Amino acid sequence: MSYPDVLFYVFAALAAVSALVVVFARNVVYAAFSLLFTFLGVAGIYVLLHADFLAVAQIMIYIGGILVLLIFGVMLTTRVTNVDLPGGVLKTMPATIVSGILLGTLLRLVTRASWFVEPELPSPEGTTAAIGDRLVTTHLLPFEVAGILLLVTIMGAALIARTNGRRRDA
Amino acid sequence: MDAVGVLIALLKIVVLFAVVLLTVAELVYFERKISAWIQNRIGPNRVGPAGLLQPYADVLKLLMKEDVVPAAANRFLHALAPVVSISIALAALAVVPIAGSPVTLFGRSVIPVIADIDVGVLYILALSSMGVYGLTIGGWASNNKYSLLGGLRSSAQMISYELSMGLSLIGVVMITGSLRLDEIVRHQAGWMWNIVLQPIGFVTFLIAAFAETNRLPFDLPEAEHELVGGYHTEYSSFKFALFYLAEYANMITASAVIATLYLGGWQVPGLSRLGLSTGAEIAMQIGAFLAKTAAMLFFFQWVRWSIPRFRYDQLMNLGWKVMFPAALANIVLTALVLLFVE
Numbered sequence: 001m002s003y004p005d006v007l008f009y010v011f012a013a014l015a016a017v018s019a020l021v022v023v024f025a026r027n028v029v030y031a032a033f034s035l036l037f038t039f040l041g042v043a044g045i046y047v048l049l050h051a052d053f054l055a056v057a058q059i060m061i062y063i064g065g066i067l068v069l070l071i072f073g074v075m076l077t078t079r080v081t082n083v084d085l086p087g088g089v090l091k092t093m094p095a096t097i098v099s100g101i102l103l104g105t106l107l108r109l110v111t112r113a114s115w116f117v118e119p120e121l122p123s124p125e126g127t128t129a130a131i132g133d134r135l136v137t138t139h140l141l142p143f144e145v146a147g148i149l150l151l152v153t154i155m156g157a158a159l160i161a162r163t164n165g166r167r168r169d170a
Numbered sequence: 171m172d173a174v175g176v177l178i179a180l181l182k183i184v185v186l187f188a189v190v191l192l193t194v195a196e197l198v199y200f201e202r203k204i205s206a207w208i209q210n211r212i213g214p215n216r217v218g219p220a221g222l223l224q225p226y227a228d229v230l231k232l233l234m235k236e237d238v239v240p241a242a243a244n245r246f247l248h249a250l251a252p253v254v255s256i257s258i259a260l261a262a263l264a265v266v267p268i269a270g271s272p273v274t275l276f277g278r279s280v281i282p283v284i285a286d287i288d289v290g291v292l293y294i295l296a297l298s299s300m301g302v303y304g305l306t307i308g309g310w311a312s313n314n315k316y317s318l319l320g321g322l323r324s325s326a327q328m329i330s331y332e333l334s335m336g337l338s339l340i341g342v343v344m345i346t347g348s349l350r351l352d353e354i355v356r357h358q359a360g361w362m363w364n365i366v367l368q369p370i371g372f373v374t375f376l377i378a379a380f381a382e383t384n385r386l387p388f389d390l391p392e393a394e395h396e397l398v399g400g401y402h403t404e405y406s407s408f409k410f411a412l413f414y415l416a417e418y419a420n421m422i423t424a425s426a427v428i429a430t431l432y433l434g435g436w437q438v439p440g441l442s443r444l445g446l447s448t449g450a451e452i453a454m455q456i457g458a459f460l461a462k463t464a465a466m467l468f469f470f471q472w473v474r475w476s477i478p479r480f481r482y483d484q485l486m487n488l489g490w491k492v493m494f495p496a497a498l499a500n501i502v503l504t505a506l507v508l509l510f511v512e
Contacts, residue, residue, distance in 0.1 A: 033247070068328070
């Protein structure tokens with residue numbers, strides 16, 4: 001087994017094991033912290049695939065942004081920090097159906113995909129410039145639409161955060 | 171990567187570790203000395219010549235203390251938090267270049283940086299945004315109200331200041347046209363440092379760096395008059411030492427990054443005109459980089475002992491209502507200037 005192979009299994013195991021902890025943890029804070037290691041493992045796999053920009057963006061957005069807010073929310077909400085997640089029958093049925101469909105789709109994708117195995121891929125000189133070019137040429141419309149969506153979200157969040165139109169502090 | 175390559179990478183990492191850890195020790199000494207000078211005192215002067223060995227005595231003291239873990243704490247996460255803090259603080263230094271040209275070691279040319287990656291700027295931002303986890307995990311795992319509030323405050327503070335930090339960097343990236351730190355430094359040849367080209371960006375980045383490292387005047391996560399010890403209230407012995415170490419390592423990282431991005435990194439104006447040999451040039455460059463980093467470190471400590479702590483709402487107001495618009499305005503301004511210049 002070569003050096004990148006070992007690293008791949010380390011990152012894959014990190015992502016898979018921590019993802020299992022996310023699913024099976026009864027404590028919601030554990031689940032949130034475990035998600036951190038899932039994201040890290042996935043970022044590591046991106047690095048091994050020479051997708052350096054994607055890896056760093058993954059860390060910045062998912063770990064540095066989304067997960068921080070998630071943990072923030074979990075910790076600030078009283079009585080959530082130490083409460084076990086309820087797992088009743090009512091929730092099990094719909095969850096099973098949804099996960100079943102998802103599992104089927106993923107299995108289909110995994111089995112039908114033509115796995116491209118090229119042991120000596122020439123390592124590209126970074127992907128950042130190429131991604132930037134594509135974003136403002138070929139994929140300009142989706143890029144702008146995503147930007148507008150985010151803008152609307154920010155405005156909505158600002159509206160919700162204001163209590164009855166009055167400023168909270170000052 | 172072959173065995174020698176791995177060995178060289180490991181060697182660089184070990185050297186970095188050793189340098190940072192030794193610097194941290196002396197930083198603590200200088201922190202106390204500078205505070206003493208500013209407050210018209212003498213400061214530590216008993217252990218070793220001029221008190222220079224004081225930090226080692228302190229470390230020894232911390233090592234011999236009992237490691238107290240609160241009964242209701244989460245033992246695993248309680249132990250994990252300081253480790254996360256220190257690892258992230260050190261990892262960010264991996265992309266900072268310390269000299270201009272490769273040196274020859276074991277018969278092969280070795281680049282003067284641990285990882286010369288294409289997205290260096292983003293890597294630094296990503297790691298600085300991860301710095302919050304150590305404090306948050308520690309605050310939560312201690313099962314103490316003060317610790318939890320300290321951890322939460324640090325999350326809120328870092329989220330707020332990360333934005334201005336990232337946005338102020340966009341100006342630098344626009345001027346250089348690259349996210350690679352090596353190219354950013356090369357672009358600052360002569361006196362064309364980014365502090366000259368990007369004065370607004372420099373100020374916003376500097377303030378954001380203070381907030382990210384939890385230094386005064388932004389050390390609210392551990393404001394002792396409101397939060398006892400903040401996130402490390404329940405930490406003692408070596409775990410506390412690790413948190414302490416992480417705080418100073420963060421400061422070193424921030425200083426090195428500021429020196430690289432805004433103060434020209436290893437650039438020495440007019441060095442090529444001196445006609446030195448390559449070896450001497452590299453030595454000068456490393457020296458310049460270290461001197462700039464040291465100057466920034468001194469600035470960090472100078473500010474700490476000169477400016478009082480902000481109130482929490484002031485901190486948030488500054489972050490969102492002053493820094494954020496200023497950083498955005500800087501991007502527009504830089505874009506306009508670039509448009510007219512080119």
